[in-house]
Amino acid sequence: MLKVTGLETGYGRVQILRGLDMEVPQGRIVALLGGNGTGKSTMLRAVSGLIRVWNGQIEFNGERIDNKAPDQIVRRGLIQVTQGKDSYPSMTVEENLKVGAFTRSDKPGVARDLERVYDYFPVLKERRRQLAGTLSGGEVQMLVIGRGLMAAPKMMLLDEPSAALAPKVVLDIFANINRIARSGVTILVVEQNVRMALILASYAYIIRDGRILIEGDADDLMHDENVKMSFLGGTVADSSREYMS
Numbered sequence: 001m002l003k004v005t006g007l008e009t010g011y012g013r014v015q016i017l018r019g020l021d022m023e024v025p026q027g028r029i030v031a032l033l034g035g036n037g038t039g040k041s042t043m044l045r046a047v048s049g050l051i052r053v054w055n056g057q058i059e060f061n062g063e064r065i066d067n068k069a070p071d072q073i074v075r076r077g078l079i080q081v082t083q084g085k086d087s088y089p090s091m092t093v094e095e096n097l098k099v100g101a102f103t104r105s106d107k108p109g110v111a112r113d114l115e116r117v118y119d120y121f122p123v124l125k126e127r128r129r130q131l132a133g134t135l136s137g138g139e140v141q142m143l144v145i146g147r148g149l150m151a152a153p154k155m156m157l158l159d160e161p162s163a164a165l166a167p168k169v170v171l172d173i174f175a176n177i178n179r180i181a182r183s184g185v186t187i188l189v190v191e192q193n194v195r196m197a198l199i200l201a202s203y204a205y206i207i208r209d210g211r212i213l214i215e216g217d218a219d220d221l222m223h224d225e226n227v228k229m230s231f232l233g234g235t236v237a238d239s240s241r242e243y244m245s
């Protein structure tokens, strides 16, 4: 469904991605993993049209989308959900969700999807008239995923949905990402929490130095000695430090 070939991009003259190849088949959950600052968010920004692609191709549903305008990409059903803090704090939860449906004119469909989001995340329904600024970190993350769903996406790009959240909240959010995928939405999830991401995804890519270093079935990577040494140990230590602070 999404195919990235030889992607090169960066900021100003600084090149970040140096020929990145990856593919996300329809209906699957694929993870893009790697340490802080390795270019994961940069990759998502290039796919969403937020930064210019220098070289390479991005295909969505068989159509070239590299260097198309962000709203053109959104209209094709490819929706990026950025890291949690990206809500409108002075709007209510429900207003935030309705913003996600801005490209749509089918009112009954929008109303149905609002109920669907409330079914995934009942706490958002409880708080629907509350200002988004009063939500907890986990609730904000649910809100931005919900807002993405309100666009009726074919595919969602999720940028670190577990960042800075307690393990119990991460489990809840990941269970819902799984439900969303089973409802037919293709998912590319970027994560630093490698262990959790390998449980969620069926296939994963690990990025280093602007390219894909390792790729494979999530189950295989979970048991791969190199992956264990380089990524699983470190990640668990890092995240537990975060949880305890």
Ligand SMILES: Nc1ncnc2c1ncn2[C@@H]1O[C@H](COP(=O)(O)OP(=O)(O)O)[C@@H](O)[C@H]1O
Pocket (backbone or CB within 6 Å): 011, 016, 034, 035, 036, 037, 038, 039, 040, 041, 042, 043
């Ligand atoms: N807007 C920007 N301008 C300049 N450099 C940036 C910008 N955003 C990110 N970078 C740099 O690009 C590199 C990759 O960043 P990013 O894609 O955010 O990494 P990740 O999401 O994997 O943590 C980092 O070195 C970062 O400092």
Ligand SMILES: [Mg+2]
Pocket (backbone or CB within 6 Å): 040, 041, 042, 159
């Ligand atoms: Mg990032």
